[in-house]
Amino acid sequence: MATGTNSLELVVLGLLKEQDMHGYELKKRMTESLGLIMHASWGSLYPALARLEAKGAVKAVEARPAIPNIPMTGSLGGERAVFRLSGEGPRGSRNKKVYGITDIGSALFTAMLNNDSEIDEKGFAIRLAFANHMDSEKRLKMLRDRRDLILERVKSSRRNLEKKRFTLEPYVELVLEHFRLNNSSDLAWIEELIAKEESSMQTPETDLMVSQEVQDNL
Amino acid sequence: MATGTNSLELVVLGLLKEQDMHGYELKKRMTESLGLIMHASWGSLYPALARLEAKGAVKAVEARPAIPNIPMTGSLGGERAVFRLSGEGPRGSRNKKVYGITDIGSALFTAMLNNDSEIDEKGFAIRLAFANHMDSEKRLKMLRDRRDLILERVKSSRRNLEKKRFTLEPYVELVLEHFRLNNSSDLAWIEELIAKEESSMQTPETDLMVSQEVQDNL
DNA sequence: CGCCGATATATCAGCCCGATATAACAGTTT
DNA sequence: AAACTGTTATATCGGGCTGATATATCGGCG
Known part of the structure; x- marks a missing residue:
């Protein structure tokens, strides 16, 4: 419980x-x-x-x-x-x-x-607000988890709307469009935070980690 | 109740x-x-x-x-x-x-x-999603109310932070900055919707209403 | 002095979330 | 045909949140 x-x-x-x-x-x-x-x-x-x-x-x-x-x-x-x-x-x-x-x-x-099970918007914002009390490893994990969750949510929404078996009310499209923009904006922000976090975490064997990232993106 | x-x-x-x-x-x-x-x-x-x-x-x-x-x-x-x-x-x-x-x-x-007493983010989004079932007068009122509320919220936050009698945790500033941006984005969006709504509401005696708007902005 | 607004704590009904229970059915495997 | 796995389908529960309300103290102002 x-x-x-x-x-x-x-x-x-x-x-x-x-x-x-x-x-x-x-x-x-x-x-x-x-x-x-x-x-x-x-x-x-x-x-x-x-x-x-x-x-x-x-x-x-x-x-x-x-x-x-x-x-x-x-x-x-x-x-x-x-x-x-x-x-x-x-x-x-x-x-x-x-x-x-x-x-x-x-x-x-x-x-x-440091409890990872938190997922919703508000919970994330609050944990981030106190993130100076976390070590950078946890902070990074939190940011990446959040990014993945938003990405998944947007993809899922897009998937559902593409095979739309129903008619959307005209204003719904309007609202959805705005929420999609907000998600993109959030995503960009989080990516930025991740990048900053990664670069401020530079340790001796940086090259290996970087090449790892590059590999992931190919 | x-x-x-x-x-x-x-x-x-x-x-x-x-x-x-x-x-x-x-x-x-x-x-x-x-x-x-x-x-x-x-x-x-x-x-x-x-x-x-x-x-x-x-x-x-x-x-x-x-x-x-x-x-x-x-x-x-x-x-x-x-x-x-x-x-x-x-x-x-x-x-x-x-x-x-x-x-x-x-x-x-x-x-x-058409119940105006609704104020929170989610409630607004949902009412807007079904806004084609409202008459344009109500729709306009809802948009303006929402705009005023966000404006007031942002101003209030700025006021509180200016006379800051406390030290903000470093990440709090980061989060606040992002939320402020989100509010600006929401605001711009709503203003746009208001403008559209107003222009699509043009009736014979438009001139009077327009001049009214101009007066308000002076 | 009384009034008012800010300070201060507390409780309540009604509602929501996350988890859990239960079960019918569909499709596939064994 | 039995046994499985996953989807469809309804329902309930504890714990937590909201908005409203109650109560009382205090500081300042006329």
Whole structure:
């Protein structure tokens, strides 16, 4: 069960690797920096945090108020604090639950990042976004797998449409054409990344590898 | 509840508008013609059909064996048929449940297609794929809404990154750059579609509308 | 002081995905 | 004819995601 890597958990761990944060901050940070790529809803983020906590991958750490937070209104603050902290982990003044990544979490992050079974568009983009935490061998494999998958998808679509035993609605052709272009663009981009990766991986016995590539292309 | 339009139900209705089909055929047809755009799993398709049936949007019609299916092995076929048809709608020889669209379903299809609350990438692509069933006014509105949404998204992302109070992981920038390019490409495509739509909508009093457009752009 | 918007956490129904189970049938092999 | 392999066909389940909603605190502003 749960064969594939959970993208959201991967992102949470990746962000917590940089610094401790609470849920709200995580979402803000996510949409600010990765907003074009992915988007988390409350209904997915908090359960994800709960899951990670249950696994021991993250844990609630002490409150970290951005500004010292000087209410100092006598005993009132204390009362609230007691009420709020009833039987839970440490929280901040505003009932914040600040999470930190554990060693287990770091290990899980690496494992998820290197898990090949991920295939969909979003999962690929997210893994690539954190690809500096992979070694270049894995990175290359991921890129090639993605390239092969897109190629296969496009070929399969073309095959199906050539032996078209049905009439396509006029606008369908329009949309398909655009998606095909997008795929080509993605493909070119990935090929470029592969090339860069290969050239930056040059080792002493480069000649053998190059000749291998040439042979493959004949 | 269920404010947004269910893309899968929309597609099912759209395909059933062309001809009666059973579930397996629907999925095959979907991946064959729309495979680049969307993808349905068994765990979503059959419940969707059940929902549509419950709403009265589709109903099981008589079996429609592609080839007359001549078992004719005496009473055996009859026995199986009796066993299989226990208390259900009409089915074909191989326990097929062939669905047809009803008047309610046709109305629902139109309503879903013209429902503006849809916003995500996939939903847009699918509605556009069936856009020949919309009148050109609605089509135009959908295209413009989509354009505005992408524009807003890109601007928002740029705004967030300019006041970057955080350090981006190196590969994140790479991915973001590509997504920005994709957005530009999508935008150009949509603008093109809008232009085409506008020019093919020319009516007697065109001059007024054109001058309106010009005014807007000043 | 009260109001409002931003901060902060949580839950729920409904839906989707991936996996799995079950079985009839078709074609080929043995 | 039995045994196999692959395709056709329907269905269900756990776990995860979305969009909506509820609740409450806090900072600032008039």
